[in-house]
Amino acid sequence: AQKITQTQPGMFVQEKEAVTLDCTYDTSDPSYGLFWYKQPSSGEMIFLIYQGSYDQQNATEGRYSLNFQKARKSANLVISASQLGDSAMYFCAMREGENTGFQKLVFGTGTRLLVSP
Amino acid sequence: DVKVTQSSRYLVKRTGEKVFLECVQDMDHENMFWYRQDPGLGLRLIYFSYDVKMKEKGDIPEGYSVSREKKERFSLILESASTNQTSMYLCASSLSTGIRNQPQHFGDGTRLSIL
DSSP states (O other): OOSEEOOOSEEEEETTOOEEEOOEEOOOOSSEEEEEEEEOTTOOOEEEEEEETTOSSOOEETTEEEEEETTTTEEEEEEOSOOGGGOEEEEEEEEEOGGGTOOOEEEOOOEEEEEEO | OOOEEESOSEEEEOTTOOEEEEEEESSOOSEEEEEEEETTTEEEEEEEESSTTOOEEOSOOTTEEEEEEETTEEEEEESSOOGGGOEEEEEEEEOOTTOTTOOOEEOOOEEEEEO
16 A cells, blocks of 8 residues: 555646645554655755654744644645745655664655746 | 765666666765656665665565665666666665654766666
8 A cells, every 4th residue: 555645746836825735644653754855857855844753743944844634644745935946846755663763765656846937 | 964976867778788876975874775766656765775784675676786885885786777677766875763853865866778
């Protein structure tokens, strides 16, 4: 079964608007971490934000925030005030066994975001 | 800043050739990973290593092997390249235990074409 599901293959947003990229996950491990990465057309994967399963508050990093709904097993990325440079592929990923230090990540299939002027 | 360097951005090889993809990281990370990325499939883990000379199979190890003789270097080997191994290959590294939110740091990727 898919452990990470990103149902939006593509999203469009106008500059300066906010956009939400969806991510749902499946795990029976109570200790896990969720990551979002950005991949511009140049190819490098850029780490954006992290949410731990035991974190009480939603993670925020500048214009990025993570809408973490544990009961729904969702970890949506919210980008506020979109910029043209936000156009990229975005991947959600999960790491189980956070307390063990085991480092294996499972990735979703990605969402391509296009920001228009 | 962490630097993960992959030896080639683009590589073209022929079917049946032995292909080496090299990855070097400069942050003394214990863990290193090789992924392949295909449209609609996201990133899939091929092999990873948590220490020198240690290796573990990922989700799609068939047709690949790896080598980690030094801590900073992790090589992916296609023993006999086939056209279905045409893909984007990404190397990553990370620190080991102790830091929950420690991300994996990625190289720029190698776009490999097998003709």
